[in-house]
Amino acid sequence: MSKKSVRKLLRVRDGQRASEAAAGDKPLSSGDKAADKQIVEELAREISDLQDVLYAQREHKILIVLQGMDTSGKDGTVRGVFGKIDPLGVSSVAFKAPTLEEKSHDFLWRIHRHVPAQGELTIFNRSHYEDVLITRVHDWISEAECKRRYAHIRDFERMLAETGTVIMKFFLHISSREQKSRLEERIANPDKHWKFDPDDLKEREYWQTYQRLYMRAIHATDANHAPWYVIPADSKTHRNLAIASIVLETLRELKPSYPPGNPEYAKLKVS
Amino acid sequence: MSKKSVRKLLRVRDGQRASEAAAGDKPLSSGDKAADKQIVEELAREISDLQDVLYAQREHKILIVLQGMDTSGKDGTVRGVFGKIDPLGVSSVAFKAPTLEEKSHDFLWRIHRHVPAQGELTIFNRSHYEDVLITRVHDWISEAECKRRYAHIRDFERMLAETGTVIMKFFLHISSREQKSRLEERIANPDKHWKFDPDDLKEREYWQTYQRLYMRAIHATDANHAPWYVIPADSKTHRNLAIASIVLETLRELKPSYPPGNPEYAKLKVS
Numbered sequence: 001m002s003k004k005s006v007r008k009l010l011r012v013r014d015g016q017r018a019s020e021a022a023a024g025d026k027p028l029s030s031g032d033k034a035a036d037k038q039i040v041e042e043l044a045r046e047i048s049d050l051q052d053v054l055y056a057q058r059e060h061k062i063l064i065v066l067q068g069m070d071t072s073g074k075d076g077t078v079r080g081v082f083g084k085i086d087p088l089g090v091s092s093v094a095f096k097a098p099t100l101e102e103k104s105h106d107f108l109w110r111i112h113r114h115v116p117a118q119g120e121l122t123i124f125n126r127s128h129y130e131d132v133l134i135t136r137v138h139d140w141i142s143e144a145e146c147k148r149r150y151a152h153i154r155d156f157e158r159m160l161a162e163t164g165t166v167i168m169k170f171f172l173h174i175s176s177r178e179q180k181s182r183l184e185e186r187i188a189n190p191d192k193h194w195k196f197d198p199d200d201l202k203e204r205e206y207w208q209t210y211q212r213l214y215m216r217a218i219h220a221t222d223a224n225h226a227p228w229y230v231i232p233a234d235s236k237t238h239r240n241l242a243i244a245s246i247v248l249e250t251l252r253e254l255k256p257s258y259p260p261g262n263p264e265y266a267k268l269k270v271s
Numbered sequence: 272m273s274k275k276s277v278r279k280l281l282r283v284r285d286g287q288r289a290s291e292a293a294a295g296d297k298p299l300s301s302g303d304k305a306a307d308k309q310i311v312e313e314l315a316r317e318i319s320d321l322q323d324v325l326y327a328q329r330e331h332k333i334l335i336v337l338q339g340m341d342t343s344g345k346d347g348t349v350r351g352v353f354g355k356i357d358p359l360g361v362s363s364v365a366f367k368a369p370t371l372e373e374k375s376h377d378f379l380w381r382i383h384r385h386v387p388a389q390g391e392l393t394i395f396n397r398s399h400y401e402d403v404l405i406t407r408v409h410d411w412i413s414e415a416e417c418k419r420r421y422a423h424i425r426d427f428e429r430m431l432a433e434t435g436t437v438i439m440k441f442f443l444h445i446s447s448r449e450q451k452s453r454l455e456e457r458i459a460n461p462d463k464h465w466k467f468d469p470d471d472l473k474e475r476e477y478w479q480t481y482q483r484l485y486m487r488a489i490h491a492t493d494a495n496h497a498p499w500y501v502i503p504a505d506s507k508t509h510r511n512l513a514i515a516s517i518v519l520e521t522l523r524e525l526k527p528s529y530p531p532g533n534p535e536y537a538k539l540k541v542s
Binding site: 056057058075078079082083085086087088090091092094123125180183184187188189190191193194195196198201204205258259260261262265266268270271 | 327328329346349350353354356357358359361362363365394396451454455458459460461462464465466467469472475476529530531532533536537539541542
């Protein structure tokens, strides 16, 4: 499969739903897990190399949004896809439940502070999309407010894009069955309890509502300048393979290059 | 050489000066550069592993301060020593010339915002120490103000330490001769012009004053809870070897461990 097609292949499609079966798809897999892992390593290394140049170039701003249900692999993606970039060029921001101060502002206030500057690549581990997901699932905001927020998000992301931000949004799509097995694994392993909150089990009861609201938010905010990709994520290796492919394809298209040298500098003498 | 001794060996000593010759020392080297590089790789990997646990533990806050003359290798250290930590657990902050807003506050205001939270490892690429270095070299602040700032820094760092921050401060000590050759290399290579500013040559004229003020600031702010290490940094490999050894030694002493599991969790059922 040509690399070109990965973005097309996984970009959200009109009317697409988050089906239980589709979470297990592996359209990019070679069929050999070890080989797939090897490819992920190579892609991650190339992403790191390109980011070094983007950092020097200080022109583009790269924003990666990771969303997905509990255990869908957001942390694992940060590690597996972006773990090879050195700390000069990358930062990740985990958005938790908003603080009192954050809640006393509009929902985009805390987000805006963390968007990437020129030369930076920033990963949002959860994001402003929580403000149209968990908030709506539990009826903390009305339907009218939710739709206003879709529009606020569209406007905000368009502004970011028009001021030089390259945006990629990933929905890490796992099946309910896969989440069950991952939650059971966390419960069984005391070293993983720090990642577990009994409330996760309560949220799981709203699975269908989450799936529906996820896809509705995605359809409402998908745009060519801020595309949503639906990533089959039951397989961790395939998830990383898909995301790394899309990131790399996008970064390559920017044709990163070191800023031009200054011919005057060549004449300087160091005493 | 036992690992234990690296911190002792490179901790700033009473009355120590930044001599031209000492910048080329390699007390930790095996004499074989390739072997040294291999060791740096292993140390960096172990730092990454320990940071994974510190991140889960969310108890300690790790603050690394990198200071040194232009070209002394601050970026290279971030890459070489901390480049293997995935973005979940690490962030680096490059402090540049302060903005108008930053200048209209006390000098620690912009610094305080970026100190690490529990579980985080933060690297300061330049820091509040610039406010007693370049500012004093050019007489932008008086001698009395400079000494007041030493005291402000001591108080600030003591407060950070007493509230759970583990602080390590590194002076990347290069010789004037080595800086000359690195600046010439940057000038000669157009792909490195983005890292070069003709003003760097002007700062170089104040070399001796910088060395004197560096050591004075270091002696004034060295403390067991916020130790200064003087790192011979003419050799990049040795620099990384020394810093990685000290960081690792310090992290190991914290005996990081996953937070205890919750026995109640084992009884939970995922439906």
